[in-house]
Amino acid sequence: MTDAMGIFDIMLALVLPWLGWRLLASPNLFRAVVLFISLGLLMSLAWVRLHAPDVALAEAAIGAGLTGALFLSALRRLERLRDSERRLDYAEKREEEQNLPPEKRRKSKPVAYVLALFLLSVFLLLLGGALLKTPVAPGRLGPAVAGQMGQSGVQSRVTAVLLNFRGYDTLLEVMVLFLAALGVWSLTRVRQTPQEKVPGPVLATLVRLLVPLMITVAGYLVWIGSSRAGGAFQGGAVLAAAGVLLLLANVTVVRQIPSTLLRWALVLGPLLFLLSAVACMSIGGNLLEYPRQSAGSWILLIESATAVSIGVTLAALYAGGRPHEPAAREAIVDKSADTKVKNGEGA
Amino acid sequence: MAFLHNLGTICILIGIPFFVSGTIGLLRFPDIYTRLHALTKADNVGLGFVVLGLALQAEQWNTVARLLLIWLLVLVASSASCHLVARAALRKKIQPWSRS
Amino acid sequence: MNWLYSTAALCLLSAIVAGLLRILRGPTAADSMLAAQLFGTCGVAILLLLSKGLDWLVLQDIALVFALLAALAAVAFALRTWGGTER
Amino acid sequence: MPGKFSCISFPSTILLGRLLVRLLLFSVLWCVLAGLDWQNWIIGLPTILAATFCSLLFAPQQPCPVSFLGLLRFIPFFVNLSFWGGCDVMRRALSPAMPMNPGLVRYQVSLPEVPQQVLLINCISLLPGTISADFHEQCITIHTIDRDMPVWSTVHHLERRVAALFGIRVAGGRP
Numbered sequence: 001m002t003d004a005m006g007i008f009d010i011m012l013a014l015v016l017p018w019l020g021w022r023l024l025a026s027p028n029l030f031r032a033v034v035l036f037i038s039l040g041l042l043m044s045l046a047w048v049r050l051h052a053p054d055v056a057l058a059e060a061a062i063g064a065g066l067t068g069a070l071f072l073s074a075l076r077r078l079e080r081l082r083d084s085e086r087r088l089d090y091a092e093k094r095e096e097e098q099n100l101p102p103e104k105r106r107k108s109k110p111v112a113y114v115l116a117l118f119l120l121s122v123f124l125l126l127l128g129g130a131l132l133k134t135p136v137a138p139g140r141l142g143p144a145v146a147g148q149m150g151q152s153g154v155q156s157r158v159t160a161v162l163l164n165f166r167g168y169d170t171l172l173e174v175m176v177l178f179l180a181a182l183g184v185w186s187l188t189r190v191r192q193t194p195q196e197k198v199p200g201p202v203l204a205t206l207v208r209l210l211v212p213l214m215i216t217v218a219g220y221l222v223w224i225g226s227s228r229a230g231g232a233f234q235g236g237a238v239l240a241a242a243g244v245l246l247l248l249a250n251v252t253v254v255r256q257i258p259s260t261l262l263r264w265a266l267v268l269g270p271l272l273f274l275l276s277a278v279a280c281m282s283i284g285g286n287l288l289e290y291p292r293q294s295a296g297s298w299i300l301l302i303e304s305a306t307a308v309s310i311g312v313t314l315a316a317l318y319a320g321g322r323p324h325e326p327a328a329r330e331a332i333v334d335k336s337a338d339t340k341v342k343n344g345e346g347a
Numbered sequence: 348m349a350f351l352h353n354l355g356t357i358c359i360l361i362g363i364p365f366f367v368s369g370t371i372g373l374l375r376f377p378d379i380y381t382r383l384h385a386l387t388k389a390d391n392v393g394l395g396f397v398v399l400g401l402a403l404q405a406e407q408w409n410t411v412a413r414l415l416l417i418w419l420l421v422l423v424a425s426s427a428s429c430h431l432v433a434r435a436a437l438r439k440k441i442q443p444w445s446r447s
Numbered sequence: 448m449n450w451l452y453s454t455a456a457l458c459l460l461s462a463i464v465a466g467l468l469r470i471l472r473g474p475t476a477a478d479s480m481l482a483a484q485l486f487g488t489c490g491v492a493i494l495l496l497l498s499k500g501l502d503w504l505v506l507q508d509i510a511l512v513f514a515l516l517a518a519l520a521a522v523a524f525a526l527r528t529w530g531g532t533e534r
Numbered sequence: 535m536p537g538k539f540s541c542i543s544f545p546s547t548i549l550l551g552r553l554l555v556r557l558l559l560f561s562v563l564w565c566v567l568a569g570l571d572w573q574n575w576i577i578g579l580p581t582i583l584a585a586t587f588c589s590l591l592f593a594p595q596q597p598c599p600v601s602f603l604g605l606l607r608f609i610p611f612f613v614n615l616s617f618w619g620g621c622d623v624m625r626r627a628l629s630p631a632m633p634m635n636p637g638l639v640r641y642q643v644s645l646p647e648v649p650q651q652v653l654l655i656n657c658i659s660l661l662p663g664t665i666s667a668d669f670h671e672q673c674i675t676i677h678t679i680d681r682d683m684p685v686w687s688t689v690h691h692l693e694r695r696v697a698a699l700f701g702i703r704v705a706g707g708r709p
Contacts, residue, residue: 004453008460015464022471030528034470034479037520041486042463044509045493053505060509065516068483069523076527200434201669203526205652206427206518208592212585213420214515216560219581220567221508223574229505234512241516248522253591304577356451359496363458365620366489370462372627373469373485379477380667380677381636382469385623386481387659390488392620395613397455397492401499412566413507414495420514421491426656428484428521432477433667433677435529441475443677446635 012046029078033071040064053229054158057221061237062314069244070318153295154226162231163299167288171273174306178270181313190321199249207249214242222307226296232269232303236310243315259323262312269309273302355403362396365389378444379436387429391422452500459489459496480524487517548597549590556586598647601701608699615661615692622662626679637681638667641674641689644704645697654696658689 019042023035040063047056145157145165152160162170199207218238225231246254276298277288285291290298372385398418402411462485469482491510498506560582568574626634645651655674658666663683668675678685697704 004450004457008453008457011457011460011464015467019467030476031470031473031479034476034483037483038467038470038486041483041490041513044513045460045490048494048497048506048509053503053509056509057512060512061516064487064513065519068520072520072523073527201648201652202427202430202655203522204592205649206423206522208589209423210515210518211592212556212560212589213563215585215588216563216567216581217511217515219577219584220564221512223568223577224508229508238512238515241519245519245522248519248526251592300576359451359455362492363455365624366459366462366492368624368627370465370485372623373466373481375627375632376634378636379475379481380665381634381679382478382481383659383665383677384663384679385627386485386488387665388616388619388662389623389627390485391660392617394488394492395616397495401495404499409566409569410504410507413511416563416566417491417495417507417510417514420511421488421517422660423656424514424518424521425484425488426659428518428525429659430655430666430669431525432480432521433665434669435525436475436477437668437675439529441477443636443638445637 009049012042012049016042016046029075033068033075036071037064037068040068054231054234057229057234058237061234061241065241066237066244066314066318069248073248073318151292151295153290153292153297153299156225156227156229156231158229159225159231159299159303163302164288164290164295167277171277171288174270174273174309177310177313178266181266181316184317184320185322188321190319190323199251203249207245207251210245211242214238214245218242218307218311222300222303225303226300232306233310235303235307237314239307239311240314240318243311244318247315247319255324257323262316262323265308265312266316267309269302269306272305276302351403355400358396358400358403360400362393362400365393365396369393379441380433380443383429383433387425391425394418394421449500452496456493456496456500459493463489476529477524480521484517484521487513491517552590552593552597553586556589557582560585560589594648596647598649598700600699604699604701608695611695612657612660615657619660619662622679634679635681636677636679639664639676639678639681639685641676641686643672643674643693645693646702647700650696650700653699654693657692657696661688661692664689 016039019035019039023032023039026032026035040059043063044056044059047053047059145161148165149155149157149160152164154160154164218235220235221230221238222232222235223230225235243254276290280289280291281287283291366389369385369389372389373382376382376385395418398414402414405411405414466482466485466489469485470479473479491513494506494510494513498504498510561578564574564578564582568578626632643651643654645654651669651672655666655669658664658674658676663679664676664685666674667677674689676685676689693704
């Protein structure tokens with residue numbers, strides 16, 4: 001009885017565009033953010049139904065979790081900037097709108113609608129044309145990948161493509177992420193949250209429980225990436241979630257991490273990736289052509305290092321600036337401890 | 348084995364109404380605090396039954412352990428976030444709805 | 448796939464879609480946030496059911512990630528969007 | 535091993551005990567996630583070490599040991615209560631009249647340590663008819679969905695159970 005699943009798919013397919021439209025059309029930013037989080041969750045389900053568990057994992061971690069937290073924090077800053085315009089409580093807003101005299105209420109403009117309809121139909125026509133022109137089986141990449149799986153060193157096809165067959169692309173992607181973090185760091189310092197705002201006991205306990213669990217799951221995702229869905233990006237995203245949770249809770253330990261260490265953690269993945277790419281050449285292959293027998297180990301090493309760097313990068317992007325140099329004494333006291341944390345996360 | 352399987356089916360079937368009533372509560376209840384009641388309790392019991400049903404039907408030991416882990420995580424996360432949201436609402440001076 | 452899992456998953460998806468109404472209706476920001484919480488829990492249940500129904504272990508990992516990150520948005524909301532310094 | 539964690543300031547015997555317990559717990563967790571294959575310890579070992587270290591870093595200063603017997607007795611009690619909590623909500627949500635009479639109640643906690651209090655707060659949210667809405671200076675503000683329910687005695691009962699879970703007793707407390 002797969003009918004129920006058919007209805008499930010149709011429902012998902014109908015709700016997703018509607019949700020996307022509501023999210024873009026919403027005049028209220030907060031509502032748009034919540035709709036975005038919901039969209040991420042449903043999108044993840046949709047990826048599952050499309051048999052793309054890797055993407056579903058990434059969407060669950062990044063789309064629903066990290067970006068949601070990022071937007072919710074960004075809203076706060078926006079609100080401070082334009083306090084008069086932005087109201088989170090839209091009950092008030094709605095009330096205001098209803099109190100306005102009728103001639104001041106927002107009027108719908110027919111011209112705008114016609115224009116929007118026209119542009120939409122042009123877009124759909126172009127999209128449909130492009131779809132029709134695309135050959136039904138573009139290049140038959142699937143069987144090609146399946147045929148070469150024996151040489152990749154891993155069992156998961158996605159990982160094989162990402163880190164072996166098209167390792168070059170992934171290398172560049174990791175670099176792009178690194179550049180993004182560099183850009184943010186060169187623009188601004190992280191905003192110092194006041195020291196006295198310690199988290200309440202409930203939040204502190206939640207952090208205490210969740211952060212080690214997140215580290216474990218991140219390690220698991222990196223490991224399982226070689227045989228099933230998972231990998232550096234997914235593991236890194238979960239690691240970043242742990243970082244975001246720590247930043248949200250304003251835990252003192254985070255502030256004491258020396259920035260040199262953060263810099264190294266940020267560089268570790270891209271650097272190791274690049275070095276191993278070059279090392280492959282010196283061994284006697286092309287760029288990123290791992291030796292056949294040990295390809296699995298190379299991939300695992302690169303993935304672990306990149307996972308740490310991606311985690312630190314995403315958390316740094318959330319923090320939104322380069323860290324302050326902590327007082328020299330604190331740094332010395334904590335150096336040994338923090339080095340251990342980061343090295344541990346390294347794997 | 349068949350007995351356990353059927354028991355699991357019954358558990359899953361019991362779990363679904365809890366989810367549904369959680370959503371109905373979310374839609375019908377008058378204010379944020381009462382909606383928190385609906386969400387936190389009904390959904391966790393629903394998920395608990397679904398997890399129990401699936402655990403009864405599971406074939407490997409580590410599937411059972413994982414299901415349990417997931418349920419516990421959701422339990423902790425939802426009760427903690429329930430507290431945090433309720434606290435934020437109280438600090439925002441949102442008055443609880445009362446019948447009068 | 449067994450009828451049980453697919454029907455149950457369908458019911459849960461309907462619960463999610465009904466919950467969307469709460470986001471659109473508000474009235475306070477926290478109410479919308481609650482609906483997002485509901486999606487998290489229902490999503491976990493759907494993934495677990497599908498994992499059993501399709502006999503696909505990967506979905507349990509996704510459910511695990513859902514469960515781990517479920518609190519993140521609520522914490523961010525309670526601390527940053529609504530909490531923090533008084534206006 | 536404990537000597538290396540010089541930044542953590544409690545006696546090394548307690549630290550060693552905590553370290554071993556955490557190592558064991560995270561190893562079990564890793565086995566649950568990744569299976570029993572020895573190969574996965576390549577990643578598993580560093581991950582477990584990192585998780586253990588992180589967990590130690592955030593551990594409360596005062597250890598509060600959980601008594602095993604107390605845990606065995608707490609689980610059925612908790613499962614039973616949260617089940618009735620779900621049923622209670624279901625009844626209210628589905629009945630057309632929507633019977634409820636919400637209000638706020640305060641409760642003075644007498645559990646001494648933070649983890650115990652947090653457990654109590656989190657459990658209250660799963661009890662029939664109550665959620666914990668604030669916690670300030672040993673006082674929990676509870677939102678109840680029905681003011682006619684015996685909230686105080688239920689919470690007090692729960693508090694005694696939580697205390698038993700940690701192997702301690704609590705005094706009477708007051709409403």
